[in-house]
Amino acid sequence: MNKAERLFQLVLLLRSRRTAMTAEAIAETMGVSVRTVYRDVQALSLSGIPIEGEPGVGYMIRAANHLPPLIFTPDELQALLVGNRMVQAFTDQDLAKGARSAELKIRSILTDHLKQHAEQQPYRIPILESDDGLREVHGKLRRACEQRRKVRAIYLDEKQEKSERTIWPLGMIGWTGKWTLLAWCELRHAYRNFRFDRFEALDLLEENFRTTSDISIAHYLQSVVGMRDPG
Amino acid sequence: MNKAERLFQLVLLLRSRRTAMTAEAIAETMGVSVRTVYRDVQALSLSGIPIEGEPGVGYMIRAANHLPPLIFTPDELQALLVGNRMVQAFTDQDLAKGARSAELKIRSILTDHLKQHAEQQPYRIPILESDDGLREVHGKLRRACEQRRKVRAIYLDEKQEKSERTIWPLGMIGWTGKWTLLAWCELRHAYRNFRFDRFEALDLLEENFRTTSDISIAHYLQSVVGMRDPG
DNA sequence: GAAGACAGTGTCAGAACCTGTCAGTAGTGT
DNA sequence: ACACTACTGACAGGTTCTGACACTGTCTTC
Known part of the structure; x- marks a missing residue:
C-alpha cells in the first residue's frame, strides 16, 4: 500500500472507532513500522486533520458530529x-499561502447557494509584486513576534537618520496603508514604533526575550496610549 | 507538494467548486503535468471517492461525507x-459585523491547541472612529455593487472640481491605504475610477443596471489594464 | 533520585514509488 | 479519412519513503 492510500485508510480507521488507538496497534493493522505511523500522523496533522494523541492512550480524530456544522x-x-x-x-508570503488554503477549505464546505455568492465578488484587491520587499520584512517580523526572538535592525527614522539597534518585537500594528512594529528598544530602554518600510536590514537573533507586565503590548496600550488592550 | 497532500488538495479543490474542472485546468492550478492529474483522479477513485469525469466538461465530486473532519x-x-x-x-459596519460573527463560529470549532494559538496574536489593527464616514460610503457602494443598482454621485476629482453623475458601480478595488470604485460612467460613456474618500454624496437609485461583456470588471481589466481577471 | 519503561524524534542508506515525456488508442465530430 | 480531444501504457531518472537504530524527554517505580 502506498502512502496516500494508507493515510486515507488511517483517517477511516480512526474515525470508525470511538476509542483511541496506539501507534503500535495502528502499525500492526496497517502492516508498517511504528516509525511510519508517527510520520503518517504528522502528515495528517500538517494537512489540518484534527488528529490528537495522548501518551499511554493513543491517537484519535475528533468526531465531526460533536461539532456544530460550519454554516x-x-x-x-x-x-x-x-x-x-x-x-x-x-501581509507576507506564508500567511498569504495560509489564506489561500483556508479559503479552499471554507469554499469546500459551502452549499451551492453560497458558492454562487462567493463567485460574484465585487471586491478586487491587487497583489502588487512591487511590495515583495515589504512582504519579506513582514514575514521576518511576524516570525520574530511569534517566536519572541530579539531582532537586530538597521532603521531609518523620520529625520532620515540611520541607526542600528536590538529590539524586542512585541506587536504588529496595521494602519490604513502601512504597518508599524511596536517594540521594546534595548538601547533606549523604552517602547518605540517602527514603520515596516523604513527597515534597511533585519536579523533575527537566536536570543529570546520574555514579555513581562512591564514590557508587553497590553502594558504599552495601557500606559502610553491610555486604552485597554482589546486582545 | 507530495502526492498525499496533493490528493487531499484535489478533493478540496473539486468540492470548492460548483462546476466541473478539466484535467488541464487542475494540472495548472496544482503545478503538475496533466498525466499526473489523470493518475491522481484514478487514485482517488480507487480509494472510493466518488469522483466523476465527463469528456469535454471535466471532473467533479459527488456528495460530501467523504471529507475528513476539517480544521x-x-x-x-x-x-x-x-x-x-x-x-x-x-470596510463597512455590516461586513464588520459579519467578520465578528464568522470569527465566533470559527473559534467555536477549534481544538484547544488552536485556541491557544488564536489567543496570542501579535497583530493589532485599530478601528478608527474617524473612518466612520468612509465606512458609510463603503457600505452604500457595496450594496450598490451587490444589487447592481445605479448610483447618483457627487464627486470631487483630483483638480478639486465637483461633478454630479450617474454611475454603474462594477467593482471595489482595494489599494494599500485606499479604496477605489470602478464604475461605468453614464455621462462619459466610459470606465472611471473613483476614490471612496472623494465622494461628497451618494444616492442609490431604484434603477438597476446589467453588466455585459462590454461593461464589466473582467472587460475593464482585459481591455484597459491588459490583464486577465483573477475573479 | 536512579533506573527503567514509554512515546516520540533525528538520521541515513537502500528500496520503492512517482513524475514527466512521448508514443499510442478510443471515441467524436467534420 | 482526418483532425481533435481525452485518456492510457511504458519507461527512465529522480524523489520520496521506509525501516533500523540511536537518541531525547517524560513519567513511573522502587
Whole structure:
C-alpha cells in the first residue's frame, strides 16, 4: 500500500472507532513500522486533520458530529473572503499561502447557494509584486513576534537618520496603508514604533526575550496610549 | 507538494467548486503535468471517492461525507483572524459585523491547541472612529455593487472640481491605504475610477443596471489594464 | 533520585514509488 | 479519412519513503 492510500485508510480507521488507538496497534493493522505511523500522523496533522494523541492512550480524530456544522451567512462569507484577499495583498508570503488554503477549505464546505455568492465578488484587491520587499520584512517580523526572538535592525527614522539597534518585537500594528512594529528598544530602554518600510536590514537573533507586565503590548496600550488592550 | 497532500488538495479543490474542472485546468492550478492529474483522479477513485469525469466538461465530486473532519492549520487560522480584523477596520459596519460573527463560529470549532494559538496574536489593527464616514460610503457602494443598482454621485476629482453623475458601480478595488470604485460612467460613456474618500454624496437609485461583456470588471481589466481577471 | 519503561524524534542508506515525456488508442465530430 | 480531444501504457531518472537504530524527554517505580 502506498502512502496516500494508507493515510486515507488511517483517517477511516480512526474515525470508525470511538476509542483511541496506539501507534503500535495502528502499525500492526496497517502492516508498517511504528516509525511510519508517527510520520503518517504528522502528515495528517500538517494537512489540518484534527488528529490528537495522548501518551499511554493513543491517537484519535475528533468526531465531526460533536461539532456544530460550519454554516456561514452571506455577509460572514463575504467578510472572510475579503479578509483573505487583504491578507494575500498586505501581509507576507506564508500567511498569504495560509489564506489561500483556508479559503479552499471554507469554499469546500459551502452549499451551492453560497458558492454562487462567493463567485460574484465585487471586491478586487491587487497583489502588487512591487511590495515583495515589504512582504519579506513582514514575514521576518511576524516570525520574530511569534517566536519572541530579539531582532537586530538597521532603521531609518523620520529625520532620515540611520541607526542600528536590538529590539524586542512585541506587536504588529496595521494602519490604513502601512504597518508599524511596536517594540521594546534595548538601547533606549523604552517602547518605540517602527514603520515596516523604513527597515534597511533585519536579523533575527537566536536570543529570546520574555514579555513581562512591564514590557508587553497590553502594558504599552495601557500606559502610553491610555486604552485597554482589546486582545 | 507530495502526492498525499496533493490528493487531499484535489478533493478540496473539486468540492470548492460548483462546476466541473478539466484535467488541464487542475494540472495548472496544482503545478503538475496533466498525466499526473489523470493518475491522481484514478487514485482517488480507487480509494472510493466518488469522483466523476465527463469528456469535454471535466471532473467533479459527488456528495460530501467523504471529507475528513476539517480544521485549520495555525497559519490558516492566523490568516483568517488577521483578515477578519482588517475587514473590521477597513470596510463597512455590516461586513464588520459579519467578520465578528464568522470569527465566533470559527473559534467555536477549534481544538484547544488552536485556541491557544488564536489567543496570542501579535497583530493589532485599530478601528478608527474617524473612518466612520468612509465606512458609510463603503457600505452604500457595496450594496450598490451587490444589487447592481445605479448610483447618483457627487464627486470631487483630483483638480478639486465637483461633478454630479450617474454611475454603474462594477467593482471595489482595494489599494494599500485606499479604496477605489470602478464604475461605468453614464455621462462619459466610459470606465472611471473613483476614490471612496472623494465622494461628497451618494444616492442609490431604484434603477438597476446589467453588466455585459462590454461593461464589466473582467472587460475593464482585459481591455484597459491588459490583464486577465483573477475573479 | 536512579533506573527503567514509554512515546516520540533525528538520521541515513537502500528500496520503492512517482513524475514527466512521448508514443499510442478510443471515441467524436467534420 | 482526418483532425481533435481525452485518456492510457511504458519507461527512465529522480524523489520520496521506509525501516533500523540511536537518541531525547517524560513519567513511573522502587
